[in-house]
Amino acid sequence: MIYAIYKNKVYLANVRESKVRLKTRIAELGFNELVDLAGNIHNNIFIKEVSVDDLEFAYELKYKVIYNNLEFEPWSISKHILYEEKISLFTSNSDLASLYGFTKEEQFVFKKELKLNDIEALIEIKIPILKFNHMKEERTRIEQKYIKKYFEDIIL
Incomplete structure (x- = not known):
């Protein structure tokens, strides 16, 4: 599992090219509901894409x-x-x-x-x-x- 620290909080993360997708189950400012490839909206999973440079740590x-x-x-x-x-x-x-x-x-x-x-x-x-x-x-x-x-x- 990959995790990232962003704005002093730990998130489950997914790395895609030069972007990092942060994932949480709690609605937070700047995070959007996950929309999967089939177009289904997941109202209990929230994501935000950030740059690697925005992270405090990733592991x-x-x-x-x-x-x-x-x-x-x-x-x-x-x-x-x-x-x-x-x-x-x-x-x-x-x-x-x-x-x-x-x-x-x-x-x-x-x-x-x-x-x-x-x-x-x-x-x-x-x-x-x-x-x-x-x-x-x-x-x-x-x-x-x-x-x-x-x-x-x-x-x-």
Whole structure:
């Protein structure tokens, strides 16, 4: 997922050539209702196109999950994590997969589903993009007891 900070607010973003399309579910001054390619108006999604130069920061958001003191990739980050209170991890390391009980999904892909309470922490990684790509990535550790609240804040 790509995010942009514009006028001190964080928005979901889409980059198209030299323009950035900001997206929000809250009506804001300067934002218009989304009209899709079929001409349908979405009155709960608002967009605004801005120049890259208008942004304060832009980044791609990725995650790692700490399980048994090791970093693993999450299979996906979405609403299902909150509803099911489970997260799936994956690895391509067959030795780690065998050691920690991952199951083989396909060649070189091993997966394990865990309850949120069984992971130690979530690592949020902000990777700078566009004109900000010279900056260092930011890593934030979200401890286990705060993970559910974190997902509630960013996903809903």
